[in-house]
Amino acid sequence: MSTLTQPTLDEARIDRPGGASNILAVVRLHLVNRYSVFAVPWMIMGGIFVVNVAVWWIIFASVSSEADRADARDGITYSGALFYIFVYMLVLGIQAVAYTFPFALGFSVTRRDFWLGSALTFIALSAVYSAGLTILAAIEVATDGWGLGGTMFASFYFGGADASWIERFGLYFATYLFFYFVGAAIATIYQRWRNNGMLALFGTLGIVLIAGIALVSFTSSWPAVGAWFDTNGPSGVIAWSLAPTVVAAITGYFILRRATPKN
C-alpha cells in the first residue's frame, strides 16, 4: 500500500505547533459568547454591589454617633463581597476545559493550541476585569465609599484605601489568574481521569491539609504561621499565590496533553 503514498511522507512530525492563528482562534472561541464572558460577571458584580449599598445605607442610617460609624467603617474594610466574582471566574475556568475543550477538539484544535489559547484568554480577561475593579476602587476611595462609607473594591485584602492603583491592579490581576488557572487545572484532571481523578485530588488535598495542620499543631508553630501572614500582608500573600497559579498552568498543560474527551 505504501507504494501508493505520495503526500509528504517525510519523517514523522508530532507536535507540530499550529502557529499564532490557531491560538488566536481558540481565544476567539472562548469569547464568542460575549454575554457569558462579559455581561454575566458584571451583572453578578452589580447585584452584589446593590446588596452592599443597601447594607451600608442601613448601617449609615441606623448608626448615628460618629464614633460608632467609624467603627462600622473599619469593619466594612474587611469586605469579602468580591469573593463571589472570583468564584464565578473559577467556574469559567472549569467550564473552559469541561465544555470548550471537547468542543475545540471536535474543531480539530490541538491540545497544545487549546491550552495556550486558553491561557492567553485568561490573562486577557484578568487584565480587563482587573482594570475595571481598579477604576471602581478609585471611585470608591474618591467618593469616600460611595457617600456611605462603604468598602467593596478597595477592601483590606486588596491593599485597603491607601494602596496605589498599580498595586491594586496587580492584586486583582493575580487573584483572577489564580482562580482561572486553578479552575482550569482541576478540570483537566477530570478530563484525563474522570471521577477517579477527582477523588484522588480531593482525597490528597484533604490529607495534605490535615497533615499540615497536625504538623503545625504538634510543633506549636501556629504563631509562626500567623507571623508569616502578618509580615507578608494581604499583598504578599496574593503575590505568593502566583506560585500555585504557575504550577496549575504548567501541570494543567501536561495533564491535558494526554486527555481524551469522552461524551
Place this chain on the structure above:
Amino acid sequence: MSAVVEASHLTRRFGDTTAVDDVSFSVQKNTIHGLLGRNGAGKTTLMQLLTGQDFATRGDIRIFGEHPVENSGVLKNVCFIKESQRYPDDFKPRHVFTSAPWFFPNWDAEFADRLIADFRLPLNRRIKKLSRGQLSAIGVIVGLASRAPLTFFDEPYLGLDAVARQIFYDRLLEDFGENPRTVILSTHLIDEVSNLLEHVLVIDEGKLLVDQDAETLRGSATTVVGTRQGVDAFVADRDVLHRDGIGGLASVTVGRLTPQDRARATEMGLELSPVSLQQLVVRLTGSNQTETVLEQSA
C-alpha cells in the same frame, strides 16, 4: 490515487478490553468509505485514534502521511463529526457557525446558510434545548460546510427524520461532486447509504472483518431460493452464510457465484437474489460463525 489514511497494526486497549485490535487498512483520496459494525464494535474509538483524539496502545497511523496526534498541520484538514459531540453549555447554534470558519480554512458560509435553511435549524436557541435531531443537524452542517479534505461522520444523524437524512445524502453527493474529498461515514442505516459508499470497512469486536470496495462486496454473496432438495444439491460443497427454510422450501445465502454457477442454478430452477449490504453486515457480525465466507470471497 494516494492514501489519505494509513493505519497499520493499530491497537487500543482500555484496561482488559481491546476496543481496536490490530487493525490495518488504508483509505484512498476522494472516496466515500463506510465504516460499519455493531454498537461497541470499536468504530468511534478507531475514528478517535485517526483524528488524534485518542492515543494508540500500539501500531501506527498516518494521515496525509503524518502522525495526527497534536499535529495541527494535519488536523486543520480533518473534520470529525461525532454523535456524542459536546458543546459549551451556553452555546447557541449561531456561536458554532460563527466560530467554525476560524478553524476550517475551507469553510463555505453560503453553503452553511443553505444547509441551515434545509434543516430548519433554529440559530438562536440554546443547544441544550435543541431536539436530538436538531443537535445532529449542527454536526452534519459543520461536517459538510467545513469542506475538510478528510471528513469523518460518526453516526451523524441520530434523531434526524427521513427527510433530513435524504437532504444529508443529497447534499453530500452534490458537494462531493464539486469539491471532492475523502469521507469516512459510520452508520447503522446501512441500506440507506449503500449506494453512497464506494468502499466498505466492517469492524467487529475491534477487528477489521471486511476491507473491500462496495461493488465487489455486494456481489460477494447471493441468496439461493428453491425447493429444499434443489437448494441442498446446489450448495452442497459451498460455505453457507445463512440458512432459512419453511416446509419444502429453502433459502440459503452463499458466497460469490461464477457465471457458470448462475447458469447451473437457473437450470435447476433455483432463484438467485443479491444480498443487500445491510444483510451482509448483519450476517457477518451477527453470530460467531462469521469469518469463513467473506475470507473466501475477499
